[in-house]
Amino acid sequence: MAETLKTEVTVVGAGPAGIAAACRAAESGARVLLLDENPRAGGQIWRGTRCGRGPAGARRWLARLSDSSARLVDTTAVVDTDGDGGLLVERRGEALVVEGERLIVASGARELFLPFPGWTLPNVLGVGGGQALLKSGVSFRGRKIVIAGSGPLLLPVAAALATSGAHLRLVAEQAPAHRVHGFALSCWRYPGKLIEATRYRAAFLATAYRTGVWAVAARGDDRVEEVVLTDGHRSWTEPCDYLLASYGLVPNLELPRLLGCAVDNDRVTVDDHQLTTVDDVYCAGEPTGIGGLELALVEGEIAGLAAAGRDREETALAGRRRRLERFAAALAHAFAPRQELAERVEVDTTICRCEDVAWKQLHPAGSFRQAKLATRVGMGPCQGRVCGPALALLRGWEADRVRPPLRVSTLGVLASRSKGPAGH
Amino acid sequence: MTRRSHPDVVVVGGGIVGAACAWYLAAEGLAVLVLDAGFPGGGATGAGMGHLVVMDETEAQFALTSYSLELWTALANELSADCQDEPRSTLWIAADEEELALVEAKAEFYHRRGVAAEVLSSSELAGEEPELRPGLAGALHVPGDRVIYPPAAARWLLDRAVEKGAAVQTDCRVEEIGSGWVRTARGEKISCDLVVNAAGPEAPRLTSGLPVEPRKGHLAITERYPEFCRHQLVELGYLKSTHTEAADSVAFNIQPRATGQQLIGSSRELVGWDLSINRRLLAAMIRRAFDYLPRLAELQVIRVWTGFRPATPDGLPLIGPWPAIDGLWIAAGHEGLGITMALGTGRLLAECMVGRQPSLDPAPYEPARLES
Ligand SMILES: Cc1cc2nc3c(=O)[nH]c(=O)nc-3n(C[C@H](O)[C@H](O)[C@H](O)COP(=O)(O)OP(=O)(O)OC[C@H]3O[C@@H](n4cnc5c(N)ncnc54)[C@H](O)[C@@H]3O)c2cc1C
Ligand SMILES: Cc1cc2nc3c(=O)[nH]c(=O)nc-3n(C[C@H](O)[C@H](O)[C@H](O)COP(=O)(O)OP(=O)(O)OC[C@H]3O[C@@H](n4cnc5c(N)ncnc54)[C@H](O)[C@@H]3O)c2cc1C
Numbered sequence: 135m136a137e138t139l140k141t142e143v144t145v146v147g148a149g150p151a152g153i154a155a156a157c158r159a160a161e162s163g164a165r166v167l168l169l170d171e172n173p174r175a176g177g178q179i180w181r182g183t184r185c186g187r188g189p190a191g192a193r194r195w196l197a198r199l200s201d202s203s204a205r206l207v208d209t210t211a212v213v214d215t216d217g218d219g220g221l222l223v224e225r226r227g228e229a230l231v232v233e234g235e236r237l238i239v240a241s242g243a244r245e246l247f248l249p250f251p252g253w254t255l256p257n258v259l260g261v262g263g264g265q266a267l268l269k270s271g272v273s274f275r276g277r278k279i280v281i282a283g284s285g286p287l288l289l290p291v292a293a294a295l296a297t298s299g300a301h302l303r304l305v306a307e308q309a310p311a312h313r314v315h316g317f318a319l320s321c322w323r324y325p326g327k328l329i330e331a332t333r334y335r336a337a338f339l340a341t342a343y344r345t346g347v348w349a350v351a352a353r354g355d356d357r358v359e360e361v362v363l364t365d366g367h368r369s370w371t372e373p374c375d376y377l378l379a380s381y382g383l384v385p386n387l388e389l390p391r392l393l394g395c396a397v398d399n400d401r402v403t404v405d406d407h408q409l410t411t412v413d414d415v416y417c418a419g420e421p422t423g424i425g426g427l428e429l430a431l432v433e434g435e436i437a438g439l440a441a442a443g444r445d446r447e448e449t450a451l452a453g454r455r456r457r458l459e460r461f462a463a464a465l466a467h468a469f470a471p472r473q474e475l476a477e478r479v480e481v482d483t484t485i486c487r488c489e490d491v492a493w494k495q496l497h498p499a500g501s502f503r504q505a506k507l508a509t510r511v512g513m514g515p516c517q518g519r520v521c522g523p524a525l526a527l528l529r530g531w532e533a534d535r536v537r538p539p540l541r542v543s544t545l546g547v548l549a550s551r552s553k554g555p556a557g558h
Numbered sequence: 559m560t561r562r563s564h565p566d567v568v569v570v571g572g573g574i575v576g577a578a579c580a581w582y583l584a585a586e587g588l589a590v591l592v593l594d595a596g597f598p599g600g601g602a603t604g605a606g607m608g609h610l611v612v613m614d615e616t617e618a619q620f621a622l623t624s625y626s627l628e629l630w631t632a633l634a635n636e637l638s639a640d641c642q643d644e645p646r647s648t649l650w651i652a653a654d655e656e657e658l659a660l661v662e663a664k665a666e667f668y669h670r671r672g673v674a675a676e677v678l679s680s681s682e683l684a685g686e687e688p689e690l691r692p693g694l695a696g697a698l699h700v701p702g703d704r705v706i707y708p709p710a711a712a713r714w715l716l717d718r719a720v721e722k723g724a725a726v727q728t729d730c731r732v733e734e735i736g737s738g739w740v741r742t743a744r745g746e747k748i749s750c751d752l753v754v755n756a757a758g759p760e761a762p763r764l765t766s767g768l769p770v771e772p773r774k775g776h777l778a779i780t781e782r783y784p785e786f787c788r789h790q791l792v793e794l795g796y797l798k799s800t801h802t803e804a805a806d807s808v809a810f811n812i813q814p815r816a817t818g819q820q821l822i823g824s825s826r827e828l829v830g831w832d833l834s835i836n837r838r839l840l841a842a843m844i845r846r847a848f849d850y851l852p853r854l855a856e857l858q859v860i861r862v863w864t865g866f867r868p869a870t871p872d873g874l875p876l877i878g879p880w881p882a883i884d885g886l887w888i889a890a891g892h893e894g895l896g897i898t899m900a901l902g903t904g905r906l907l908a909e910c911m912v913g914r915q916p917s918l919d920p921a922p923y924e925p926a927r928l929e930s
Binding site: 214215216217218222500501503504507508510513514515517535537538539542543544545546548549550551 | 596597599600604640709710713728729778780781817822833835836837838840841844845847848854855856857858859860861862863
């Protein structure tokens with residue numbers, strides 16, 4: 135039987151959205167538990183920020199969190215709902231039940247991978263994955279690196295790699311020049327963003343940043359040794375020790391979908407208070423639409439206030455949210471994956487790494503579920519978290535139904551129920 | 559072969575039962591058209607465990623399961639690799655002396671009917687499956703049972719039917735069945751001589767009065783642990799759970815898959831068409847398995863799902879003509895044994911439909927038996 139933690143507001147995900155939500159709710163007087171599977175708060179972007187280190191905004195929010203009465207429950211993954219309105223979570227192998235009166239889902243995003251020949255070779259990583267390695271202390275000094283991906287994340291990662299002494303050979307942005315330039319021009323409305331981008335670019339001036347260029351194949355024997363790149367007219371190879379190739383972010387919609395929240399066009403449907411279509415369940419940050427750090431913070435603040443019953447204080451934030459949403463829409467338009475990325479897939483290209491399923495095996499299937507039953511695609515431990523978004527893009531397939539566990543867990547944890555009388 | 563303007567038989571449903579019917583009917587030389595609302599194997603067939611098992615609750619159940627097992631075994635060398643067909647003996651586990659007595663009676667029943675089975679003592683059982691908790695009384699070992707991957711098997715059967723001239727249409731929902739015709743959701747009326755309703759749990763939606771209802775079951779699958787268990791393990795109490803009067807029930811049932819994964823069942827409940835996970839029942843089902851395999855609690859689980867067994871009031875399937883509509887035949891209501899019984903069902907149905915001497919006495923399965 136699992137121990138039960140009771141609270142007023144449960145926040146899942148201690149990235150920027152979750153931190154802002156937890157702070158605002160706690161500061162408004164609510165009892166708050168903030169759950170995250172990582173050992174520290176910070177989410178994807180503030181991973182590795184400690185006292186006295188990291189960007190000022192991050193340090194400010196983390197300090198605010200530790201000054202608040204919100205309790206961070208770290209190293210804790212949400213595995214399932216408990217069927218009685220609570221969450222079943224795993225902490226260091228043990229099950230816990232968290233019962234909150236209101237829930238804020240701030241589960242963030244993950245990288246979008248699109249398969250191409252050689253993408254499963256060792257040392258082919260996501261752009262954010264490379265960044266995470268760097269933040270965890272792995273040294274890239276003197277290693278030849280090609281970044282061939284998409285979106286604004288390319289800039290800070292290139293800057294950080296160059297600064298750390300990596301031999302950055304090329305930064306290739308798949309989006310065409312006119313889209314990227316058009317986007318940059320429209321940024322006059324967001325001068326902060328432009329200044330930030332210019333600063334990052336200055337940190338890797340020795341390396342070319344080319345738009346309209348993408349990887350078509352990675353080659354090597356037991357790890358990547360070179361990458362074939364193209365601009366659509368001409369192809370060439372670049373030698374590399376690492377290739378960072380991912381194409382922006384996809385939201386983590388599994389928890390909201392498991393909870394029954396309506397999702398439209400890959401976004402959790404929310405009202406002005408970040409309330410989903412399920413009573414007492416709010417959502418903030420990337421699951422409501424990929425929008426980046428500042429939008430995640432604003433949405434988190436609004437959700438935190440709303441969940442603590444302080445709806446009226448939200449008005450001041452609503453204007454900022456609207457402005458940032460426009461920015462997010464421009465971003466999504468500018469960096470949308472080009473059609474040619476889908477055309478790179480060859481018959482033998484692996485689609486599902488967990489179950490080793492190749493493109494050609496999927497051929498006759500008409501839906502993700504049909505392909506799954508026929509080939510085991512998406513049936514492995516990651517449950518389609520990687521191949522699902524790729525197949526949505528390549529084949530137009532909707533994700534399969536979300537089923538527990540949300541994270542690979544033990545049967546012992548999954549079979550745990552609350553100690554309370556209702557749990558038997 | 560030359561196509562006539564309309565098929566001899568329309569089979570509604572391309573689950574494992576409809577697929578088997580289509581194959582045997584096509585083998586009889588009939589022009590068969592299979593219509594499935596989704597894709598073949600996407601219904602109960604895609605949710606089931608794929609244990610091909612002889613069961614002995616009644617003579618009729620035994621006759622159809624053991625006959626079907628003979629047919630499956632004969633196909634073993636022909637099935638494609640993705641059907642994952644393999645011999646997998648069953649151990650019916652007796653927890654105490656009382657259950658052991660039942661095991662001995664069961665062994666006797668099997669022997670008299672020529673099906674191999676042996677009684678294992680407590681220590682023999684422990685030797686076969688070291689992960690089982692100590693102190694279990696013994697087990698019935700049935701070496702002839704098998705395991706397959708049901709959706710691939712349904713696909714394989716349909717491919718064989720197509721080789722014999724059948725046609726298959728997916729994403730084609732039938733809205734109404736009449737005497738010598740079906741009408742699809744696209745508004746098309748297809749004429750034929752005969753119709754088979756093999757729509758699984760959904761069969762009564764097309765044939766009102768058909769006594770079939772969806773009985774939900776949960777399954778949980780683990781990461782790969784190829785050495786954890788070697789046999790399909792089922793508690794003897796499983797039989798009780800299949801025809802309990804209670805609203806819901808669980809029983810211990812675990813199956814080692816060809817992938818090395820462990821598939822854990824089983825639960826039964828009548829909750830209509832609700833596919834959601836019942837956390838209370840799921841936890842009870844998994845904990846029931848811990849009673850037998852304590853170390854199972856440490857295994858990593860990757861997915862849980864549910865499916866609907868097409869259940870009938872007397873636990874036997876409906877195979878035969880439907881008296882109310884001329885030319886309509888039923889092949890549905892196989893509850894938790896439809897994968898096993900598919901081949902026997904298809905064969906028996908085809909023989910009856912073309913008027914040949916049936917391989918089994920069809921009377922116990924005739925839908926008319928349940929007409930009130
Ligand atoms: C790999 C990666 C790198 C990025 N790098 C940058 C960057 O350098 N610069 C930039 O501007 N933006 C970056 N981003 C974008 C950034 O994530 C978002 O803009 C912003 O951080 C979103 O905040 P969030 O709170 O919505 O989500 P996140 O920061 O993603 O936080 C969500 C948190 O929820 C946790 N979580 C999710 N599900 C569960 C569960 N079931 N149980 C327990 N915990 C759970 C996650 O582990 C995570 O800690 C990156 C994104 C990714 C995926
Ligand atoms: C959890 C669980 C475990 C099980 N384990 C086992 C086991 O180990 N061994 C065993 O033998 N059996 C097992 N079963 C039982 C077995 O899965 C079923 O008895 C069997 O799959 C029934 O097959 P079917 O073809 O009748 O139904 P289905 O597979 O449901 O096929 C019916 C088909 O009809 C189609 N259809 C429905 N309505 C229409 C319409 N109006 N028009 C056109 N098409 C339509 C559907 O799309 C579907 O494809 C299990 C079942 C469950 C749920």
